[in-house]
Amino acid sequence: MVVYFNTYKLIKGSSITDFKKTVERLVKDxxxxxxxxxxxxxxxxxxxWADYTAWETMDDYNAFIKAAETPSxxxxxxxxxxxxxTCKSRVYTVEADMEIGSDG
Numbered sequence: 001m002v003v004y005f006n007t008y009k010l011i012k013g014s015s016i017t018d019f020k021k022t023v024e025r026l027v028k029d030x031x032x033x034x035x036x037x038x039x040x041x042x043x044x045x046x047x048x049w050a051d052y053t054a055w056e057t058m059d060d061y062n063a064f065i066k067a068a069e070t071p072s073x074x075x076x077x078x079x080x081x082x083x084x085x086t087c088k089s090r091v092y093t094v095e096a097d098m099e100i101g102s103d104g
Contacts, residue, residue: 001054005091008048010082022081026075026077029072034067
C-alpha cells in the first residue's frame with residue numbers, strides 16, 4: 001500500500017463550507033474513479049488542513065500522478081483554495097498494517 005499525505009493552509013478568507021463541498025466533488029469525480037484508491041480522508045487542525053489518500057500499489061499511485069498532469073475542473077477548483085506556499089506533500093509506502101481489535 002502507498003499513502004499520499006498532503007498538508008496545507010487555505011487561502012485567507014476561504015469559505016470552509018465551500019472548500020468541503022469542493023473536496024467532496026474532487027473525491028466523487030476523481031478519486032472514486034481511480035484504479036487502486038483504498039481511501040481518502042480530509043483532516044483539519046485549526047487552520048491547518050491535510051488530505052490522506054491510500055493506494056493499493058505504487059503503480060496505481062503513479063498512474064494517478066500521470067493523469068493529474070492535466071488537471072480536471074474538480075482539481076483546479078480544489079487548487080483554488082490552497083495556499084501553495086504552505087503546502088507539503090509526501091508519499092509513503094506502508095511497511096506494516098497492524099489490525100487492532102478485540103478477540104471476542
